[in-house]
Amino acid sequence: MTLRILAIDDSRTMREMLKSSLSAAGFEVHTADDGLHGLDRMAEVDPDVVITDINMPRLDGFGVIEAVRRGTVRPRRPILVLTTESAPELKSRAREAGATGWIVKPFDDQRLIGAIRRIASI
Amino acid sequence: MASVSDIKETFFQECDDLLEALNDGLIQIGGQGSPTEVDSETINAIFRAVHSIKGGAAAFRFNALVDFAHAYENTLDAMRAGRLGVTQDLSDLLQRAADHLADHVRAARTGEDLAPSSGTDLLARLSASLSNQGVSNNQDEAPPEFAPLALSFDLGLGLGDDTLSGRKKWRIGFAPAAGFLESGNDPVHILRELAGLGDLDARPNLNRLPALDDLDPEILLLDWQIDLEGALCEDDIRQAFDFVADLCKLEITSLQEVTFAAPAHLPASDAPPAAPLPSVTGPATAAPTPRASLRVDTDHVDRLINLVGELVINQSVLSRSVHEAGLAGQPTLAAGLSDLRNLSREIQEGVMSIRAQPVKPLFQRMARIVRDASDLAGKRVEFLTLGEGTDVDKTVIEQLVDPLTHMVRNAIDHGLETPEARLAAGKPEAGKVRLSAAHRSGRVVIEVSDDGGGINRPKVLHIAQSKGLIAPDATLSDADIDALLFLPGFSTASSVTSLSGRGVGLDVVKSAIRRLGGRLTVASTPGQGTTMSISLPLTLAVLDGMVIEVAGETMVVPIAAIAQTLQPAPDEIDHLGMGSGGMVVRLRDRFIPIVDLGCLLGFRNVAIAPDKMVLLIVETDTGAICALAVDAIHDQQQVVIKGLEANYGRVPFVAAATILGNGRIALILDPEDIIGFDAKAQATLSEKEDLPCLP
Structure with missing residues (x-):
């Protein structure tokens, strides 16, 4: 079964990069361009892993994580935070919100793919 | 699949958008006048723009761009956190930094290097701006490098390069804490990962499991003692736990050295899992949804424009054929043709509007x-x-x-x-x-x-x-x-x-x-x-033209250049005795030199007789004027411009070509060029302008 991934990032570049490298790794990749859009897509795509940026318009990554964790549909699905921010307080906020893991951009394809395989539930 | 260069191109296109958003935000902050109250969303948007540029640039290793964006971002971050107030000076600095950031983007795009000194002044000013912020707040800003949490939670950090010394036996004590499952992590995945590293023997500790009736599946009550043997070092093992380092108790020991002590049992969590909320509603601030837009390669649009041009031409060829076949009287055919004409015109306008862009950038x-x-x-x-x-x-x-x-x-x-x-x-x-x-x-x-x-x-x-x-x-x-x-x-x-x-x-x-x-x-x-x-x-692709005939040739004159058309009465034309070119037409008490197009273009040697000529009065921006003598005016229609310069170079008096409704090619004339050529003759004539009008 193919692993479904939802990548939420307001940067088109980042979305295309994720799509390109993760599709190459055999994942089914869907994208959304901000947090609210991500939550919309969530219902539709039902991803096995969510990858989200933090700093986004309308709804940020923390909001996405909280919404998923408080939701009723697969609230424990793995969520990877992928962001350029490396400030510790932001990380602990992400952890408190319920992030599964944290990867700092620019990301290394193989590490990201390894991380996704490690946290994915199929 | 998108190639790296495609993604790079996407990045640069996105940079253009982000720089535009950045400039928009900066204008709101107050490009002019006194510093105003700045709303946080504006600062956030500015920050995000710079941040996104930095993020993408880092992926492509545009280091100079990353470094500058980073310095810029630091100042914006201080503003975002309210540590830095907006002054006229700061607003000016931000604007100039945005300009320089745009330079960096351009340099990254073209592969050129910016002069090393350019921007040092800005970097100094950006860093100086940070020293203006409150000292007391500075202390919560511990640099991330020193934060232990960052090390344990990061992927790819804390991975020292221990040299592998053949196969080694490890014993791992792994006791997930309460909240482990809530983070979306799952011990099964970690065990699976470890199994991939070597020979695994994992023994769960079931002591904390309650009776089945009391079991809450949302809470993890197991811990494990794991033996792992393989060619691996401690860091390889730690990497499997890198997301959960702060969510579990982890002890890794080499069995060659010490024997393993069972992990202390963690107290069962007394916190019930968070009650599911009925709906998923984020802190949605009612932001206006931006108009959806589509990014299209201009080549596709140009192709479309060209095709639509052909469609319009085809449509007129068709109506002409129908007319010539004597079928124009048939009501259904006529109605169908008329619909086709209207539709083609609408499609043409629609396609043209795709190329249109706001002048804002x-x-x-x-x-x-x-x-x-x-x-x-x-x-x-x-x-x-x-x-x-x-x-x-x-x-x-x-x-x-x-x-x-x-x-x-x-x-x-x-x-x-x-x-x-x-x-x-x-x-x-x-x-x-x-x-x-x-x-x-x-x-x-x-x-x-x-x-x-x-x-x-x-x-x-x-x-x-x-x-x-x-x-x-x-x-x-x-x-x-x-x-x-x-x-x-x-x-x-x-x-x-x-x-x-x-x-x-x-x-x-x-x-x-x-x-x-x-x-x-x-x-x-x-x-x-x-x-x-x-x-x-409005567009360069079509032109309103007047279709004329000169010495049996069909040609087009841009309507924009035509001030007037007339069929002169013989007494309105005066001969100034300079051969065939020496004719002027009297128009509102002004003498306008007549240029016979047929002679000018070399189609004939003798100008058309004054009683047969039709005159197009054409005028330039500078007010130079002349009358083009042609044989007949056929029609007024929109023509699709087909450039000639790529194939023929610059042709005197000719601006471009087009294909007419009958499928024939016609040249589009360049009135400015013709008038310019005629300027000398006109200069001679203007000296005679004081002459009284002859009756």
Whole structure:
């Protein structure tokens, strides 16, 4: 079964990069361009892993994580935070919100793919 | 799949959008006037723009860009956190940093290097801006490098390069804490990962499991003792736990060294899992949804435009054939053809509008020109833009950059007075330069106006005389004097400045505008300022043309150039005794030279007889005028422009070609070129203008 991934990032570049490298790794990749859009897509795509940026318009990554964790549909699905921010307080906020893991951009394809395989539930 | 270069291109396109958003935000922060209350969403948007540029740039290793964006971002971050108040000075710094960031993006795109010293001043100012923030707050800003949490939670950190020494046996104590599952992590995945590293023997500790009735599946009550043997070091093992390092108790020991002590049992969590909320609603602030847009390769659009052009041509060929076959009377056929014509026209308009883009990015570029130019000229300038949303053909926008740059610089350099002169004239010290765009009767009008001293006409006249551009005793109207500015080789600055001048005059601007099918005009009031207007066709791809016949050839003359058409009465034509070219037509007490198109283009040697000729009065922007003698006027229609220059080079008197409704190719004439050629003859004639009109 193919692993479904939802990548939420307001940067088109980042979305295309994720799509390109993760599709190459055999994942089914869907994208959304901000947090609210991500939550919309969530219902539709039902991803096995969510990858989200933090700093986004309308709804940020923390909001996405909280919404998923408080939701009723697969609230424990793995969520990877992928962001350029490396400030510790932001990380602990992400952890408190319920992030599964944290990867700092620019990301290394193989590490990201390894991380996704490690946290994915199929 | 997208290749790296595709993604890189996406990045640069995105940078353009982000830089635009950045400039938008900075304008809101207060490009002009006093520092205003800045709302946090604006600062956030600015921050995000710079942040996204940095993120993408890091992925492509554009290190210089990343470094500058990072410094910029630090200052924005301090603003975002409220540690740095917005002052005029800071707003200015941010604007200049945005300009420099754009330079970096461009350098990354073209692969050139920015001069190493460019930007050091800005970097220094950015870093100085940070030292202005409150000291007490500084302490919560521990650099991330020193945060232990960062090390344990990061992927790819804390992975030392222990040398592998063959196979090793490890014992791992793994006790997940409460909340482990809630983070979306799962011990099964970690065990699976470990199994991939070597021979795994995992034994769960079931002691904490309650009776089945009391079991809460949301809480993890197991812990494990794991033996792992393989060619691996401790860090390989730690990597499997890197997301959960702070969510479990982990003990890793090498079995060769010590024996394993069972992990202390963790107390069962007394916190029930968070009750599921009925709905997923984030802190949705009602932000306006941006209009959905689609990014399309311009090649596709151009192809479409070309095809639609062919469609329109085909449609008229078809109606013609139907007409010629005598079928035009059939009501269904006629109705169908009429529908087809309307649809083709609508499709054509729709496709044309795809190419149209707002002039805003162009205007934003000009804002930067204003900043640079005003610095160099030592003048304070207030820059206003109007009609940024006006849509103009993309090609036109691209080709307007240079002319507009020149015009804006010109307005600052020559238009505006020095601050002292302004104050002396009772004007505010800061000069105003206004850039506006609007649609006016099927054309786009772009104006650059200043509130400077206006064109110094005596000086212009003097320069033109001293350069021999006009006769020493010529008397010229104000409009004639203003038109002198556009003569090749004219420069009003008595010394060449670094801004305008340098031999590039307004004549170059004028010919660039003319190449776009536009007109450049100037209006000026002494003491109050100067306005230069560019008037452009909406699109470059089609043209309203008049289809004419000359010596059996069908040709097209752009309607925009035609002031009037007439069939002259014999007594309106005078022969000035200079052969076939020496005819003039009298029109409203003015003599206009007649140019026989057939002779001019070499189709015939003798001009058409005056009683058979049809005259097209064509006029240039500068007011030069002539009458083109043709055999007949056929039609007035929109024609699709097909360039000739790529295949034939520049052809005298011919602007382009088109395909007509009958499928035949027709040349589109260039009236400006024809009038220019005729200018000498006209100069001779104008001396005779004082002659009384013959009855």
